[in-house]
Amino acid sequence: MDRLRSTRRKRETYVGPWLPEPILTTGDTADAVTTVESVSMAMLVVLETLSPLERAVFVLKEVFDVSHAEIAEAVDRSESAVRQAAHRAREHVRARRPRFVADRSRQHEVTRRFFAAATGGDINALMELLSPDVALWTDGDGKVRQATRLVVGAQTGAAWFAATGTVTYQGVEPADMIAELVEINGGLGWCSAVRVVWSPPPPSRSTRAAASSPSTTSPTPTNSGPSPKAPRATSVHAELFRGDAGDGPRGRDRVDALTRRYVGAGLRDGRLGYSSRMFDGFTDERVDVGEVELRVRHAGQGPPVLLIHGHPRTGSTWHRVAPRLVDRGFTVVCPDMRGYGRSGKAKILPDHSQQSKRAVAGDMVRLMDVLGHPTFAAVGHDRGCYVALRLALDHPDVVSRLVVLDGVPISEALARCDARFAHDWYHWFFFAQPDRPERAIAVDPDAWYGSKAQPQSMGAENYEEFREAIHDPATVRAMLEDYRAGLGVDRQHEEADRRAGRTVRCPTLFLWSTRDDMEDLYGDPLAVWRPWADDLRGHPIESGHHVAEENPDDLTVALHGFLA
Structure with a gap:
């Protein structure tokens, strides 16, 4: 701590990354250097487990003893939010496990x-x-x-x-x-x-x-x-x-x-970092779950975790998170939901229930059972979070833990729908219309879906899989059916749950991206989820909407801390 304080002024004027001082440790100097460097190296390890906001609050409070009020002004947050971030940071630090x-x-x-x-x-x-x-x-x-x-x-x-x-x-x-x-x-x-x-x-x-x-x-x-x-x-x-x-x-x-x-990802198979192949070491296969076959990638030995993607992604969106979870001792399963990616497309029904979250959740239960996982943790992002919620509600004895990312229950979003939501989330209502969305998207799928999708941020193979999906008319129609079911049968199923008093019984974690619009729409997004989960916790992660691609490190840390 003394070393950090002594370098504070120097850091204020230095532009660029800051790394610990390298010291030769030949001969008898190793033990002495280990002691000297323990604070700076330990600090970096600790800070890595925190979100940017938590990191700033932790350092300002614990190292420089800045008051919560001063920190709140500096980071443009309320004092209450700063106190909560400080508490989360301390809890993360205490929960850290030893390095390998x-x-x-x-x-x-x-x-x-x-x-x-x-x-x-x-x-x-x-x-x-x-x-x-x-x-x-x-x-x-x-x-x-x-x-x-x-x-x-x-x-x-x-x-x-x-x-x-x-x-x-x-x-x-x-x-x-x-x-x-x-x-x-x-x-x-x-x-x-x-x-x-x-x-x-x-x-x-x-x-x-x-x-x-x-x-x-x-x-x-x-x-x-x-x-x-x-x-x-x-x-x-x-x-x-x-x-x-x-x-x-x-x-x-x-x-x-x-x-x-x-610096990348460390050693793997004699290389620095992960293999150039996406999901290197994972089994990639098709599994018959009854009504459809699902394309699924899975690997690992340990507690099973099901990762459910959102729209318009496929299971490949998890390619930076899944190997990290495997490395941390989990079995990880990444399917393409029915209708999405290379998974089978069900026959379209008049009420769109073939793409309902209940139908997709049933696929997931059968998939995990085929793979030998009668119970498992479920993690869902975007449209996948609705599937994960339905899993936990319909199959409470199967889902051991629930993680929902960047979404609130469909019925809650619709109940709170105002002019802003209708403007910003217009696609919910446009996609629900018959035929017109298919024709509009078919003119130029890249312009419709790909304006913000870039291979540099997504990863080249993930990007190519995404483009393959959005250029397949059958996949596009199935993805639109997801939204049609959402406004109809999915909303009805959730409203029935509320009337019956059904809630999620397992521990539940809600994570939301700071550069998404959860806080703008709902103020305290956790408050929306509280009536739905008996044991709820959550916090934001510094990221845009596609957190698994944009900030896989912080997401992995959060998932590991909750699921371990």
């Missing part, structure tokens, strides 16, 4: 391969080692030129690292640089240095800076400062933020959320 122990031999092997490729300027080899969506952070300590924003993507990251051994940097030629593998912050890392020639006599001397283990990657030049007897020597090093990987289910390497957030 790294497989050092595997870590060293990949570190050496990475070092050889980077120092040799081998971009192709680097791209083989880096995750496709790796994120690279750099910290120049305010003294040397570095990227002040995230460098994202394997190709860009590989080019960055390949250039470190082949391109002149800060006036230093590659021939004047030396690089070696050293132990840094207790792990194997890459240290680059500048060779300074003294005159006379002419022996060489190196000013060194260091790096932590490249189970993740984040280059950081620093400056050694001028010497009174020699030219200024600029020390360049790659601060490869250490991630702790360990053996997880089915022999997978486990890497915690801290590593993923800063």
Whole structure:
């Protein structure tokens, strides 16, 4: 805490990412350095478990002892909201579990391969080692030129690292640089240095800076400062933020959320980060559930979790969350709902009940039973949250825990419908019309559905699966039937539940995205859910609507904390 306070002024003027100081830990220095770094490393680990608001409140309150009133003014929230965020942050910190122990031999092997490729300027080899969506952070300590924003993507990251051994940097030629593998912050890392020639006599001397283990990657030049007897020597090093990987289910390497957030995803199958294949290691199959066949991807060993997507996505929307949950010890099942994606399309009925949430929930119960999971936790997003709610209401002995994301019960939304809702959510009512929506969408599906969908944010394979779905007329019609059922039979089923006093009996978590409109529409979204769930909790997550794609780290932390 003293170190954090002492650097506060420096942080106010430094522009760019801030990473812990790398320290050589050879010989007898390891234990001392572990103690010295424990506060800063521990703080980063703790902060990673929190949402941005909780993180700001936690640091301001716990580190700098700023009052709740002052924090409220700074973050533009009410004092009550700040107090709640502080409470949630402290609870998250207390609930944190220990990090996993790294497989050092595997870590060293990949570190050496990475070092050889980077120092040799081998971009192709680097791209083989880096995750496709790796994120690279750099910290120049305010003294040397570095990227002040995230460098994202394997190709860009590989080019960055390949250039470190082949391109002149800060006036230093590659021939004047030396690089070696050293132990840094207790792990194997890459240290680059500048060779300074003294005159006379002419022996060489190196000013060194260091790096932590490249189970993740984040280059950081620093400056050694001028010497009174020699030219200024600029020390360049790659601060490869250490991630702790360990053996997880089915022999997978486990890497915690801290590593993923800063530098990609850690070690997997001899690579840095996750495989380029979406849902790598998952079984991808079709399962007959009676009326239709469902396309489903599943993997893992542990408590079963069913992830139900929304509109107009498919099960692939979970591709960044599902592997993380598997790594944390869960069995994860990601189906395409009936009608959506590559799942079967049921025969359309006059009342649209073939696409009702009751029908879809029945599919899910049969699917999970076929896969050997008679009881399970259900997580639903967007339209999928209505299915998850119906699961918990119709099958209370099957659903052990319920998580609903970015939605309130359909009947509650309609009961509160005003001019703003009708304007912003007009698609509910347009999609319910016969035939016209199909014809409008068919003219240009990309323009209708894809204006905000981008492969950079969604992931290339997820984006292609999304486009395949919206260009299939049968899938589009089935998705529209989802909305037609929503205004009709689904609303009726919910209203019947309320009259009968039926509620969700299992523990329930409601999460909503800060950049969605739940708070704008309902003020306190939790209040809408309270009559529906006997054991309810919830909090916001910093994200746009598609939270599984936009902020998988914070979502995974929240799910793990609730489901574990």
